[in-house]
Structures are given as structure tokens and as C-alpha cells.
Amino acid sequence: MATPAQFNLTDSIAVLTRTPAALNAMLRGLPEIWAGRNEGGESWSAFDIVGHLIFGERTDWMPRTRIILENGEARPFDRFDRFAQFKESQGKSLGQLLDEFTGLRSENLTALEALNLQPEDLARRGRHPELGMVTLSQLLATWAVHDLTHVHQLSRVMAHQYRDAVGPWSIYLGVLHCAGHSS
Amino acid sequence: MATPAQFNLTDSIAVLTRTPAALNAMLRGLPEIWAGRNEGGESWSAFDIVGHLIFGERTDWMPRTRIILENGEARPFDRFDRFAQFKESQGKSLGQLLDEFTGLRSENLTALEALNLQPEDLARRGRHPELGMVTLSQLLATWAVHDLTHVHQLSRVMAHQYRDAVGPWSIYLGVLHCAGHSS
Numbered sequence: 001m002a003t004p005a006q007f008n009l010t011d012s013i014a015v016l017t018r019t020p021a022a023l024n025a026m027l028r029g030l031p032e033i034w035a036g037r038n039e040g041g042e043s044w045s046a047f048d049i050v051g052h053l054i055f056g057e058r059t060d061w062m063p064r065t066r067i068i069l070e071n072g073e074a075r076p077f078d079r080f081d082r083f084a085q086f087k088e089s090q091g092k093s094l095g096q097l098l099d100e101f102t103g104l105r106s107e108n109l110t111a112l113e114a115l116n117l118q119p120e121d122l123a124r125r126g127r128h129p130e131l132g133m134v135t136l137s138q139l140l141a142t143w144a145v146h147d148l149t150h151v152h153q154l155s156r157v158m159a160h161q162y163r164d165a166v167g168p169w170s171i172y173l174g175v176l177h178c179a180g181h182s183s
Numbered sequence: 184m185a186t187p188a189q190f191n192l193t194d195s196i197a198v199l200t201r202t203p204a205a206l207n208a209m210l211r212g213l214p215e216i217w218a219g220r221n222e223g224g225e226s227w228s229a230f231d232i233v234g235h236l237i238f239g240e241r242t243d244w245m246p247r248t249r250i251i252l253e254n255g256e257a258r259p260f261d262r263f264d265r266f267a268q269f270k271e272s273q274g275k276s277l278g279q280l281l282d283e284f285t286g287l288r289s290e291n292l293t294a295l296e297a298l299n300l301q302p303e304d305l306a307r308r309g310r311h312p313e314l315g316m317v318t319l320s321q322l323l324a325t326w327a328v329h330d331l332t333h334v335h336q337l338s339r340v341m342a343h344q345y346r347d348a349v350g351p352w353s354i355y356l357g358v359l360h361c362a363g364h365s366s
Contacts, residue, residue: 004347005216014214015341025204026334031197033188131351138350145342145349149358151209152338158198159331164187166328167321168314175332178361 007137009117015144016109020102022151023050028098035094039160039180046157049150050097051085057104059084061143062111068126068136069115076127112140156180190320192300198327199292203285205334206233211281218277222343222363229340232333233280234268240287242267244326245294251309251319252298259310295323339363 005011027035027046038045044052064077089097115121122137159175170176188194210218210229221228227235247260272280298304305320342358353359 005220005344007345007348008216011214011216014212015217018209018213021208022205025208026201029197030201031194033191033194034198037188128351131354134350134352137348138352141345141348141350142352142356145345145352145356145358148338148342149356152335152342152358152361155331155335155338159328159335161188162190162324162328165190165320165324167317167324168311169317169321169325169328171314173325173328173332174363175328175335178335180357 007122007141009122009140012140012144013109013112015147016105019053019147019151020098020105023053023154024098024102026154028095030094033161034158037157037161039157043180044153044157046154047089047094047097048085049154049157050094050101051089051092052082053147053150054097054101054104055081055084055088056143056146057101057108061139062108064126064139065112065115065136068124068139069121071126073125073127073133076129079129152178190305190324192305192323195323195327196292196295198330199288202236202330202334203281203288206236206337207281207285209337211278213277216344217341220340220344222340226363227336227340229337230272230277230280231268232337232340233277233284234272234275235265236330236333237280237284237287238264238267238271239326239329240284240291244322245291247309247322248295248298248319251307251322252304254309256308256310256316259312262312335361 027050030046035046038048059078060080067075067077092100117136122135122140124136125133126136126139128134156175156178159173163170163176166173166176210233213229218229221231242261243263250258250260275283300319305318305323307319308316309319309322311317339358339361342356346353346359349356349359
């Protein structure tokens with residue numbers, strides 16, 4: 001196994017900056033079969049996933065960054081509502097959600113850069129309500145990997161719609177055998 | 184479980200058209216930690232994945248479409264070399280590979296649309312050297328899902344680099360628990 005990378009703020013921002021354009025290129029204008037369908041039951045569609053990412057921009061990443069910098073471990077983070085998008089996205093189009101995500105991400109990255117974080121800031125500690133002690137660098141690394149986990153989920157949800165259409169090729173297409181660990 | 188979608192040529196082209204821009208937005212200019220690293224051993228980096236997609240454009244999807252239309256089941260497809268990119272991509276930059284993929288995909292979709300395929304064409308049969316009888320619609324559905332399987336892989340390979348940096352959040356990030364079924 002290759003050695004895992006250390007957290008680096010510039011590398012993390014490189015991912016965070018690109019996600020809105022990547023989702024925009026992948027999703028805007030897609031037919032309903034790809035954008036609106038889920039994997040059955042309470043699972044999420046592409047539309048739901050973008051709504052979830054918006055809610056994270058509003059309530060998770062930068063608010064938690066500020067809690068760490070201002071309160072340290074003394075004040076636990078607020079809990080994150082993983083289902084808020086079902087209410088918040090109502091009546092919106094996928095294009096509107098993509099625009100909203102793009103705008104919020106851009107504002108948040110501007111705010112992040114304005115903090116001019118130093119190595120000693122990145123080592124500062126906060127308290128997650130379930131995970132316990134975490135550091136600011138872990139929070140910011142998670143922000144980037146959270147984007148990737150939802151790109152991973154999105155590709156799986158879309159592929160799922162064609163699970164029968166591919167016929168015998170199914171056995172070669174790993175995305176059709178993903179057990180949904182990234183929902 | 185929601186009912187799986189039937190193959191539809193327009194829907195399939197909607198995915199195939201978007202993949203080059205999605206990869207471009209996600210990958211162009213990324214630091215080496217994201218673009219050049221793999222999951223250890225013989226696994227693939229983002230750079231390798233784009234090279235693999237290029238080779239598919241050159242040798243797999245449209246050549247096999249033409250074999251079905253011209254020869255039906257009488258002539259099996261040529262085997263696909265899953266490792267060709269390690270030689271073909273040598274000396275190229277990721278930006279060059281993204282440009283090459285974009286150009287080839289565009290040419291292939293132009294050629295596909297020029298075939299003006301009708302429902303009876305989509306039901307035509309070919310012979311896969313390992314899978315046996317397949318239809319043209321299955322081949323074209325697989326082309327789209329193959330894009331998605333490599334987006335799925337790509338997000339996993341990138342996330343893998345930060346598997347330690349996220350600290351205790353690892354348990355919430357499904358992409359870090361993907362068993363590599365989409366390589």
C-alpha cells in the first residue's frame with residue numbers, strides 16, 4: 001500500500017474548488033432517469049445528493065471550523081441533519097441546486113482562505129458529538145473526502161438505473177456491485 | 184427497488200456526452216497527490232484511468248458497434264487490453280490525456296449519431312469473446328455505465344490518499360470502505 005498523504009490545505013482546496021464544476025458538468029440537463037431516480041426505498045437520487053451537499057455548505061464545514069477556532073473542545077459541534085435536503089430542496093430544479101451549491105462553496109472557500117490558517121491552527125481541537133476529539137485538519141480533510149464519497153455514490157446511483165440494460169456485461173462493471181457503503 | 188430503466192439511446196448519449204467535461208472539471212490541474220497516486224501495488228491512478236478511457240474510445244465501443252452491424256454474431260469482438268494505457272500514456276501529461284479523451288469521445292458520438300440507429304438495429308446481436316451473445320443496446324448501455332464505473336473508481340482512488348488524514352470521520356465516509364470492485 002502506498003503511504004497515505006498528510007493533510008495539506010492547498011491540496012484539500014484543490015479538490016473542494018473543483019467539485020461544483022464537476023457536478024455541473026456531470027448532471028446539468030440530464031434526463032430524469034439519471035437525475036431523479038434513486039436505488040429504491042429511502043435511498044438518494046442525484047437531486048437529493050446535491051441538496052445534501054448544499055446543506056453541508058450551510059451548516060457543517062465552515063460553522064464547525066469556526067466553532068473549533070472560537071471554542072475549541074469546550075463546545076461540541078451541532079449535529080448534522082443528513083435528511084434536511086428532502087425538505088430544503090422541495091420545489092427547486094436540479095439546475096437551481098447546482099447554482100446554489102456553486103455559490104455557497106465559493107463563498108465558503110473565500111471565507112476559509114481569509115482565515116489564513118497556520119499549522120498550529122490546523123492542529124487545534126474540537127469535539128464531535130459522536131466521534132469525540134477531532135482536529136481542524138481532520139475536519140477539512142473530511143470536507144474534501146465527503147465530496148468524493150458523494151461523487152462515488154452519484155456514479156453508483158446513476159449506474160444502478162442501467163443494471164439490467166447492460167446485460168451480461170454486469171459482471172465486469174464494479175459500480176454495479178457496490179454495496180451502498182457510500183450512501 | 185425501483186424498476187430498472189430500459190435502454191434508451193438519447194439517455195445513454197446524455198451520459199456519454201458529459202463525461203469528458205466532468206473529468207476535466209474534476210482532474211485538470213490537480214496536484215500529483217490526487218492525480219498520480221494509486222491505491223498501492225498494480226492499482227490505477229487518475230492518470231491511468233483517463234488513459235484506459237482513451238483506449239476504450241480507440242478500440243472498444245465504436246469498433247464493436249461496427250462489428251455487430253457488419254458481421255453480427257459471425258465475428259467475435261477483438262479482446263480489449265485493460266492494461267494498454269501503461270504504455271500508451273507514457274510521456275504524456277494528464278492535460279494531454281484529458282484533451283485526447285475529449286476529442287475521441289466527441290468523434291465517436293458524432294459517428295454514433297451518424298449511424299441513425301433504429302430499434303431493430305439496437306436489438307442486433309454480436310459475440311463477446313468471453314460473455315457470448317450480446318446485443319447492440321447492451322454494448323451501448325455498457326459504454327455509459329463504464330464511464331460511471333471509472334468515475335466511481337476515480338473518487339475512491341482520490342479519497343484513499345486521505346484515508347488517514349480524515350481521522351475518526353473515516354467510519355462515516357463510505358468511499359473509504361469500498362472494496363475496490365470497480366477497478
